[in-house]
Amino acid sequence: MISLKNVSVNLGGRPVLDNITVNFGSSENWAVVGASGSGKTTLARVLTGIVFHHGTVEYSGFGVDPVIQFVPQEHQFRNRQNTNDLYYQQRYNATESDDSLLVADVVSPGSRWVGLLELDGLLNRPLLQLSNGENKRLQLAQSLFSDPQLLILDNPFLGLDAAARGLLDKALSLLAAGGMQLVIITSVDSLPEWVTHVALLDDGQLKYAGSRDLLPVVGFQGNAPLFEGLANLLSFMQAPVAEFQFAISMHNVNIVYEQKHVLHDVSWSVKKGECWSLSGPNGAGKSTLLSLVTGDNPQAYANEIYLFDRKRGSGESIWDIKRRIGFVSPELHLYFNQSSTCREVIASGLFDTIGLFRMLSDAQEHLVDRWIDVLGLSSCRHRSLTSMSRGEQRLALLGRALIKNPPMLVLDEPTQGLDRQQIEFFKAMIDFVCTNFGTTLVYVSHYVEDIPSCVRHFIRLEEGSVLE
Numbered sequence: 001m002i003s004l005k006n007v008s009v010n011l012g013g014r015p016v017l018d019n020i021t022v023n024f025g026s027s028e029n030w031a032v033v034g035a036s037g038s039g040k041t042t043l044a045r046v047l048t049g050i051v052f053h054h055g056t057v058e059y060s061g062f063g064v065d066p067v068i069q070f071v072p073q074e075h076q077f078r079n080r081q082n083t084n085d086l087y088y089q090q091r092y093n094a095t096e097s098d099d100s101l102l103v104a105d106v107v108s109p110g111s112r113w114v115g116l117l118e119l120d121g122l123l124n125r126p127l128l129q130l131s132n133g134e135n136k137r138l139q140l141a142q143s144l145f146s147d148p149q150l151l152i153l154d155n156p157f158l159g160l161d162a163a164a165r166g167l168l169d170k171a172l173s174l175l176a177a178g179g180m181q182l183v184i185i186t187s188v189d190s191l192p193e194w195v196t197h198v199a200l201l202d203d204g205q206l207k208y209a210g211s212r213d214l215l216p217v218v219g220f221q222g223n224a225p226l227f228e229g230l231a232n233l234l235s236f237m238q239a240p241v242a243e244f245q246f247a248i249s250m251h252n253v254n255i256v257y258e259q260k261h262v263l264h265d266v267s268w269s270v271k272k273g274e275c276w277s278l279s280g281p282n283g284a285g286k287s288t289l290l291s292l293v294t295g296d297n298p299q300a301y302a303n304e305i306y307l308f309d310r311k312r313g314s315g316e317s318i319w320d321i322k323r324r325i326g327f328v329s330p331e332l333h334l335y336f337n338q339s340s341t342c343r344e345v346i347a348s349g350l351f352d353t354i355g356l357f358r359m360l361s362d363a364q365e366h367l368v369d370r371w372i373d374v375l376g377l378s379s380c381r382h383r384s385l386t387s388m389s390r391g392e393q394r395l396a397l398l399g400r401a402l403i404k405n406p407p408m409l410v411l412d413e414p415t416q417g418l419d420r421q422q423i424e425f426f427k428a429m430i431d432f433v434c435t436n437f438g439t440t441l442v443y444v445s446h447y448v449e450d451i452p453s454c455v456r457h458f459i460r461l462e463e464g465s466v467l468e
Contacts (some may be wrong), residue, residue: 001026002047007055009042012387016042017053018204022182025197026061029176031212033188034201036391036419040185043201044070044152047183055368062149068142071153073390073417074334075135100126101139113141116171129257132330132413135281140171151175152183155390157190158416159280159330161446169193187419188215205438208285230432236370241438242308242324242407244272247440248293249306253298253463255288262288266463272407275434275441275454280461287331289461290412293442295321308407322352326401329412333397342380342388342396346371349400371399376425390417399424408440409433413445415450427452 002024009017017039030039045051049071059066104123107114114120119135128173130138136156143151153172157165169192175184176194186194191198191212198215199248200208208216241349248270255263263285270276280286282426292305293295295318305312307321326349336345337355344356347368351358360368372381375395385393401409409430415423434441445451460467 001060003058003060004057005056005058006048007046007053007057009039009046009051009053011051012383013128014387016204017046019427020206021056022199022206022209024181026181028197029182029195030067030184030197030199031191031195032183032201033186033191033198034207034419035097035203036417036422037203037389038201039204040201041073041390042155043199044154044183044185047150047152058457064148066157067146067148068145068150068152069148071139071143071151072157073154073158075139088247094434100128102126103130103282104353107138107141108145111141111145113144114410116174117141118167131282131287133161133168136160136164136168137171140168140240148180150181150183152185154185154440156184157186157416159282159413159446189420205402212225230374230429232370232374233429233432234436236367237433237437239405240405240439242272244308244407246271246306246309247274247311247408248442249309250292251304253292253305255285255297255303262464263461264463266461268459268466270440270442270457273438273440274457275452276443276457276459277451277455278442278444278459278461284461285464286461287329287412289445290329290410290442294325294327294410309335319352323404326404326406326409327411328394328397328401328414330416331412333393333416336385336397341382341384342392343372343382345385345396346399346403349403352404367403371403375399384394391419394418395422395426398429402429406439408442410442413446414443415445415447423450430454 005021007017007020008015020043032043034040039252042051046057048054048068050070102123103119105123106127107119110124117140117142119137122134140156156168160168172182172192173194182194184192195212197210197297198208198212199206205411246269248268252269253263253266266289277288278286286298292303293307301313308324310316332354335354340355347360347364348354348356349362372378375398377392377395377399380388380392380396385396388396394414398414401411412429415426420425427450430441431454433439434452434454441450441454443455
């Protein structure tokens with residue numbers, strides 16, 4: 001049993017958990033649910049023993065030194081020099097990805113966990129080139145090598161396609177059946193079958209703790225001030241000024257890494273003002289395809305690719321491309337400086353930099369403030385990313401993508417880490433922007449219900465090829 005008594009946590013001078021008292025029974029597998037910013041991840045870190053807290057946490061039945069493993073949302077891998085000096089575009093530069101460790105370097109190839117999580121075929125793959133789903137399975141395998149008594153997972157299903165979610169859920173179900181105690185942070189509408197009990201947090205307070213069968217109905221209620229604030233966009237946003245017919249035009253594109261075809265004869269055209277959904281399973285090549293659009297992949301020069309009616313390699317710089325695109329992705333989120341404040345993150349979108357490195361004019365300061373208010377992030381204005389919830393961080397990155405009012409938005413899994421209210425607000429904002437300003441959109445999501453209604457065109461990749 002794990003017993004928390006009067007546990008409180010303050011981070012960055014603000015209360016995150018308030019007087020939590022709860023018992024996790026030894027035969028119980030728990031889900032911790034609640035809105036973004038309610039304190040779920042902090043509670044998980046308290047259970048792991050990596051966050052200073054007031055109150056007591058006691059483990060009974062675990063032995064003198066309990067073996068606890070925590071699987072965070074993000075993955076931070078090291079290179080061959082044992083540093084984490086990796087950067088965002090490195091995975092697309094073949095000559096520099098050699099510095100990345102292989103899967104075989106960080107797992108025991110003969111381990112039963114490698115087989116259970118179907119990592120056998122990935123052993124010679126560089127870590128930098130793993131998909132979201134492959135990364136999550138690797139994280140889980142690494143956490144299991146110590147045979148933990150308690151395994152805590154922070155939103156492990158985020159960014160995974162249906163097949164990957166099913167595989168991971170099956171593995172966790174087997175662990176639970178084998179006697180390992182599990183605690184998972186997830187959404188209330190995505191509770192795995194093996195979860196027996198639920199703890200519901202709201203603004204740092206425990207509102208319910210008990211059997212999942214008795215969990216109160218937690219429905220979506222729109223935040224009226226947030227949704228009404230969308231109309232304010234018309235007062236300071238203008239239709240982007242950009243003359244082009246096709247935002248994207250590519251013909252028979254092929255991308256190869258170490259004799260592996262990542263993209264095979266891909267042809268795709270996106271007209272100005274069109275809104276597209278890009279879908280496909282983990283590892284299908286979606287991120288690589290987007291890297292050709294955002295100017296991050298040098299293999300674009302070896303292919304017939306036109307962006308905004310201009311052929312790649314005809315004299316344009318990467319910055320000429322980036323100033324026309326607002327971009328959000330899990331990888332961009334991962335590599336962003338976590339000491340940056342909410343204000344700095346949003347402001348950096350004016351200059352297409354990962355971080356703010358120059359002074360703002362008065363007009364720019366005012367624009368940043370307007371976006372902070374529209375996004376409902378006023379309380380986060382001067383807080384660092386590390387002191388913000390994942391949902392708040394992701395909204396700040398959305399503000400970064402939108403602040404320069406680009407002619408095209410490229411949004412790769414933008415709703416990861418958002419709660420249902422934030423997702424509905426996010427979708428409404430994208431619909432509003434694309435409908436009122438004619439913004440071109442490329443949107444990636446594994447969840448059909450998270451795709452904005454403005455999307456009318458669809459492309460699907462499987463094993464690097466366009467599915468006809």
